[in-house]
Amino acid sequence: MALFNKVLARIGIGAAKVDTKLYKDQLTAGSKIEGVVEVYGGNIEQEIDSIYLQLFTSYVREVDDKKVKQDVMLNNFKITNPFVITPGETKQLPFSFELPKDTPITMGKTRVWVATGLDIKNAVDPQDVDYVNVLPNKMVSAVIPAMEQLGFRLRQVECEEAPRRMRKRLPFVQEFEFVPTRGPYFGKLDEVEVIVQPDGQDQYELLIEVDRRARGLGGFLAEALEMDETLVKTTVHERDTAHVKSILDQLISKYS
Structure with missing residues (x-):
């Protein structure tokens, strides 16, 4: 059964999951974005190499005379060293970083989001996405x-x-x-x-x-x-x- 669970975890079934909770989702560029990353253990013990937070937005660019939407990373943060999550265990990892001053405000079609990921060896990396409302400076x-x-x-x-x-x-x-x-x-x-x-x-x-x-x-x-x-x-x-x-x-x- 343990071997079977390991095989399932490698494709994301019964593996660790991640959920990021922002303390505030309305911010101005240059202010602190704070929250906690919650990691939930799956059916087996897994080693988490790192947890990373990536701040994204998108913009329009022209390719062959056509307008296409392009995602771009505004910043990247690693918030922990390697650790082990046991079956059914929950870990809470607080974080705080600055929203870059050149982050666009979320008016019109502009969206800004935080993508959270777990880096797990030999397994599908779980991810979570949280949108941020960036107010005008x-x-x-x-x-x-x-x-x-x-x-x-x-x-x-x-x-x-x-x-x-x-x-x-x-x-x-x-x-x-x-x-x-x-x-x-x-x-x-x-x-x-x-x-x-x-x-x-x-x-x-x-x-x-x-x-x-x-x-x-x-x-x-x-x-x-x-x-x-x-x-x-x-x-x-x-x-x-x-x-x-x-x-x-x-x-x-x-x-x-």
Whole structure:
């Protein structure tokens, strides 16, 4: 019977199981994510080489002119040394790590999750997935209402593959796409895309792409050649969030 149980455990039947419980599933990037990993022994004694936590999100990239979704690991954590779990035993292993500051917020189609896995020799590695709700940081919380006050509506939030010149640690950026629905930019602009990236302690880099509406033959030619788009960049400190509306207005009006 013991040999039979070992064979079953190797294919995941009657083997150890894992369940991660997050103390909080609503967090801001840069804050601590804490919880406990519970490991439940199966029908036989098994040696666990390691327990790992991997933080994931996904982004859109183009492959052969088609948009595909690509998962990407934001961080990887090993939380224990090798140990043995006996049949029916339960082990609780607390953990704590920082949610990276460049973790995208979970708006639109963006999802962020923690994948937990047990590394077991000669057996199927059990896994568990827990989703995290990443709330807007101080800068994003200031940018969205500021754009709305300027007459824009947030149309889409999406993580997209970034050109190499715009990449930092990650291969993508999170874009906030706004369209004018009223105010001074209505009828002048097609859309404005804003990218908010952490840039050192308590400051952020704002990349703003202004897409001007085509006017006349010259305008349509410019739009066809994507010459109607202007990308501008500025750095804003957290203490200046109260002035974000004015900063955005000046930059957008200059290039609209």
